[in-house]
Amino acid sequence: MSSRPDTDTLDELRTLTRAFAAERDWQQFHTPKNLAMALSVEVAELVENFQWLPTGAAEELDERKREGIRHELADVLLYLVQLADRTGVDLRAAALEKLRLNAQKYPVERVKGDARRYDEY
Template sequence: MTTHASPSAADSLTALRDLTRQFAGERDWQQFHTPKNLAMALSVEVAELAEHFQWLKTGADDELDDAKRTAIRHELADVLLYLVQLADKRGVDLYAAAVEKMALNAVKYPAAQVRGDARKYNEY
């Protein structure tokens, strides 16, 4: 990988973390936001996101109307917010973890070897 997102990406995740902490705190919901519950909620939101693409040929933009685009945007936000909260509970810096994982993937999937090939790393 040759480029990285700007440092403001990490700042944005920190800002989201702070917003979710404040939101939950104002509602006294921290007691319910255990890692298990957040992981389960995250999986539900991912399923709700996937449901919008179910039965579409590809999910390309020309297959979506404005209402569907809005619903997808909101589900993506739900996924991100639960992911940020789960990372916060587990003490994971999401930006650093993502950069680390991209470096590992670059080793596992060398561009020269896998370009244009969708097979998993252990299949080529």
Template sequence: MNTPEFPNDLAQIRDIMRQFVSERDWDQFHTPKNLATALSVEASELLEPFQWLVSGDASELDEAKLTAIRHEMADVLVYLVRLADKLDVDLFQAVQEKMVLNRAKYPADKVRGDSRKYSEYKDKDR
């Protein structure tokens, strides 16, 4: 298997997860489908501390909610890095590629201050 090139911090997370999974003989369960499912579940769990808050900004979050958010963010990142590792995806390169596409869909001079989806303004004058 090719090893994707990760920036140092992501490579460290990848290596920590590889060791953790190996120690538990869990690689057999870490199929791309299962990892994508787990990632989705963890991303949903990230919403829970924000439920019923007006905006979710820092002034509305006590220490317990901030801790819960931090832990759920870690879970999301861990599963994303693990999925990238299993599929030989270079996340840094993927972000660079995606930003090229995003810049084309959302030219700054046309969408600044506008939160609509690109398809909602694409054929309309601003």
């Protein structure tokens, strides 16, 4: 893996996940629907690490939970990258666009310290 600062790490992950799937002949199973479902399952597995904790704050997490969270976050990211690849979405561009849209929807002067949705104030 490259560590050059000009390398887009999402592109690198896309290349690595493509190669991983190709080596195993799994592309046939990686339809957008299947990837979205797998992503949902991995998010649920991530959430399991927080189940029954008061808040999930760092002091509530033992090493086993931290490792589980780290591994499930990685699974979520890898499936997300694969789903974006299969649907032609530039994740970085989409995230930047969504940040801009959210900044318009939630202007600081109107929502600072307020957790309500944009349509509730």
